[in-house]
Each structure stands twice: as structure tokens, then as C-alpha cells.
Amino acid sequence: MRICLVFDCLYPHTVGGAERWYRNLAESLAHRGHTVTYLTLLQWDRATGAGVPNMDVVAVAGRAELYAHGRRSIGAQIRFAFGVWRHLLAHGGRYDVVQTPALHVSLLAVLAARPIRRFALVVDWFEVWTREYWLGYLGGVAGRLGWWGQRISARAKHHALCFSRRHARRLEQIGYRGQITLLEGLLPPGKEAAERMPAELTVVFAGRLIPEKQATALVPAVALARQRVPELRATIFGDGPERDALLRLIDESGLDGAVQAPGFVAATVVVDAPDNAAVELVEDGVNGFVARSAEPKELGEAILRVHAAGPALRESTADWFRRNRERLSLETSVERVLAVYGRR
Template identity: 20%
Template structure:
């Protein structure tokens, strides 16, 4: 099978959850004898074509200097480039993720009579904090994209599936839930020579809906009781400057450290050294970093939003907190910092849950079956 995957970016140049997912399934598809082309945006300093573990990666369209930040003109240029690519190449199936990759892929696939799969990780819950930029336009685009007649929609949680059905009237039989996975073997191979003390880690885009500012706010209070408490913020995004200013205003420069441009092994190393991962996000289709943290045998604390509730079992592998309840967020973080036994127990439980439920090999088989079945769709 000749497969085309269309994504905004791709690893190793951008380490988002969607990019990591496509990488993990693509390399396994190649091992199973399939041909995989990945079409994504150019990033400054990256060559136009790469081959990584047999995956053919084509960087097209405008050159992005600081992903994921892009101008409106960048989106338009990329949409045009993807459309042209689809028209001039032939595939057995096209899998495109929201948002910019999906529209030109759909139109191009329809013209070429190629099955088109939409990978939709999450949908908004309303409010400007749900978007990185251009919130009003993005909300309208989401409504249009969600309702297009794709062969199938793949999403990463039942929560997102239910939202697509309820809010966008997508037919239930057209939505397939395929969870994200974790490479347990790779994570197990990462060794650490020390464990940090009283250290919280956040991993993700520094976007409004991630609410990293909530973490910094509770750090101000935590510091009064635990003087050496540390927060590692791993990621880049539009909120970076605001978060840096907030850190300085609270006098937390010695307690909060910003990290970026880590490769995957470095990221896993920092997770393993930390005592817990906290994800105070109000928009998550799945929350891959939660599963990765559990695979590192550390517990998690997260807002009970979106697909997070399908990854975190409250009191079993971490704690779920009502969104934007900073008092409860601080309470549960403090509980884990002050209770090594509880922290170790939840981390061990999390490891076993991830090992049983989030296996990339099984996920790849499920997705290939969806690709195969999609050929039965009539336009």
C-alpha cells in the first residue's frame, strides 16, 4: 500500500504529540512493507527531503522559522502546496491531520478519487484559550472541517468521538477511536544516574489552553512550604514570553527552568528524573505526555478535560483535577511531593496500565485496517 500522511510538521524537528504519533505508526508501516510519504511544512535549516527509518519526508511550502508560530500567508501557501502535491502524486490512501493539512488533502483526494482519512485529535470546548492564534477564524474552520465527508475519521479518544457526534453531527459509524501509544522498550532503555528532588515537569506547547501559568501560580505558594521545589517547563510556543515575565514577577527564577529543543531521549531522561508530570490543560484529545510519564514510572496530575480521563485513572496512576481549580491542583501536587510511597505506587500502576493499553504495534495494525476498509467508501 502506498500511503501519504499530511501533517503540519514532523519529528525530529518538531516534537508534538501528533507528529510523534505519525512517526511511530509510519515507521511500523514501512517495516510491514508499505511505502509512506510524509508531507509537511518546511522549517528553517531543514533540507527539503529526508528519509528517516524508511519514511520519505517531504518539506514543502513556506519556510517556518519558529514553529508552531505561522502567519496567515504561511497557511495559505502550505494549503496550495499540499493541493498541488496531491494532484501530481498517486496514493492508495491519504491520512491528513487538522487543520491546515486537511482541507487541501480532502479536495485533492476527491479529485484523484483516493480514499481520505481525517485524523482529528481533539475539538475545542469554546473560548479564546482553546486556540494558539486566530481563535474566531479557527473555530469556524473547525466546524467546516469536522463535517466534511471523509472516508473515515480517526480520533484518539472516545471523548473526542462523542464531541464530534454531539457538536458536529458526524455519523457514529464514520468515527474510529485509536488511542496513542508509547514505545515502552525505548523508554525502558533510557537510564538515569540521578533523581531530582521535589521536581515537577510540564511537557507540551506553550499555548493558552495548556495553562502553564496555573503551574507557575501554584509554584509561588508551594515555595513557601517546599523551598527547593522546582518546575521544568519543556516546550515552545506563543506563551513563552508571558510565562517568563510571570516567573520573574513571582520571584521564581531559581525555581522555574525553561527547556526547549530537546530530542526524544533527552525529553524522556528529564521525565524520568522528575517526581511527577503535571498537565493543566483544558483541551486534550488524549494527552500523550501523560502516558509517556507513566511509562517513565512517574505519576501525573492533570485537569479532567477531553481524552485525559481515558488515560488517567484518578487515584490509580495519578490524579484528575477539575479544570482551573488551582487549589485542588496545588493540593494534589503537594500530596505527591510529600508522599514518596504514594508517588511510587501511582508511578508503578501507570507503567503497568501503559504497557497493557497503549502499544504502538497494535495501534498500527488498527490504523492499517481502517485504511484498507476505507477503500469501500463511495464518494
């Protein structure tokens, strides 16, 4: 098949969960013999190229700052969307399938080009935002436009991929009427449960430092937990528009180096807040605990529950991973995507 992936980010030039999914998906499809084109923003030196083998990476718009004032830049999204629309008008007829994430202006560009080029459309619904969240994220006029754009996208004809049951339900609530394919894991091939290592009194956060990830909530939560476990430390891995605010908060916390924020690394969630879809992977008391909110007291108490559970929780987490490894694998998710392509 001839497949076009549309996303304004490209791993490793930008780093995040969606970036890793699209890069891994592209490589897996190419490895299976499919022809893959990846439309994105320019994020590399033109002299050296994107550095991505086995696929055609096309920059449909020039460099742009992805974030402005801690939020996704509307200007950058519009420029990218216009480039996507122009490309698909000119070349869309060569693709069997176009796949792109929701909540991006570029999805509307893809929808505008489809009646002319008639490719099948697959949309990754990583999240479905509520009206209140749109208004809080973008403000009055822009927030309402975002909310209506999401509703229009949901009701347009396409194949929907969701990464949690929570957002699948929300997608149906705003008007999607097709079959939803659930993708539960992105675990790369060859990942095995790690050998047990000595426990360290360290809380780990890994994720993009944007307001909705609430990394800053960890600092006061750790401060409260340290009142009962003084040896407790925290390491916050990630980067993003909230990094400066996080570093200021750490400096002002008076924790004397107990909280560090060195950069990016992969990790597994063991404590999460209930509005995050990742809680579907947490079996309370088996492979982690769910904090009732991101308030310092609630989050601090959840951290202390992990500490109190000790080696038994670590062992049950490793056992849970072994039992669920196939369900959560990248291979399983890619096979489900290929089945969706086959329904076009």
C-alpha cells in the first residue's frame, strides 16, 4: 500500500509519545514493504537531511516554533496545514491511505483535500478534549473554534484509532459513528521485563513538560512526602515550555537538591492522576497507584503508598508486565492499524 503519514513533528528532531508512535509506525510499515511518505515541518538542516531511512520525508512548511506562551502555536499549525493541503491537492491521488492525528489544524486540511483525491483517512485520536478544556487552553473565540473543529472532525467519515477507552467514549459522545479501533500499547520489539535491581527512594516523572502533564505538581507533593520519608528524592525527565517554570519551582522549594530535572529518558508510570488516560494501565495495588488528583496532598499520599508497598509491588508490577507484554506491544498495534487499512 501507499501510505501518507501527516504530523508536524518527527522523532528524534522533536520528542514525545505521538512522535515515537508515528516514527515507529512508519518504520514498521516500511519494513513490511509498504511505501511510506511522511509530511512534516522542516526540523533539520537541509544539507544533512532528515536522517530517516526507508521512507520519503517531505517538509511541506519551513521551520516554526511549535509552542507559543506554553501552548501549541496556532500560526505554526496553520502554515503546516496549508502546506499539507497543497501537497495533497497535487499528490493525494498517489496515496491509498492518509493517517494524521486529531486536534490539529492539519486534519481539517486533509478533510478539505479528500473529496478531490479520494484517499482513505485514518485519524489518531490520542485525546478528545472537553469544551471546558478547549476554552481553558485557547480562550474564548479560539477555544470555541477548536471545540467546533473537533466536533466537525469527529463527524467526518474516517477510521478512528483511540489509545484509551476514556477517549473512545468521548469520541462517540461528540458524534463519531464509525468503528473505533483501540490501540493499547507501543512497546518496541525485544523489550523484556528488566531484572530486578536494588530499590532506590526516587520518584520518577517522564514526559513532555507542558501544562496538561502537571509535572510541577510533583515538587510540592515530594516535599510533603519527605516529611515522613526524608530520604525520598525525585527526578523529572522531560523538556518543553514548562521547563523554566519547573526549574524555578525546584529552586524555590528549598529541597536542597532532592529534586532534579536533567532531561529526557524512557520510564514507566507507577503513580498517575485520574484525568490521565494512562490510568487504564494502572491496576491499583498491582502495578502502581492512582492519585485522586494532582493536589500535593493526594499525590504525596500516593507516593507514600508505593513506598509502603515495597518489594511486593515491584514483583507484582514485573509479573503484570510479563502477562500483558503482547497486548501492549507495538507489533500488536501495527497489526491492528493494518487491519484498519484493509477496511478502506
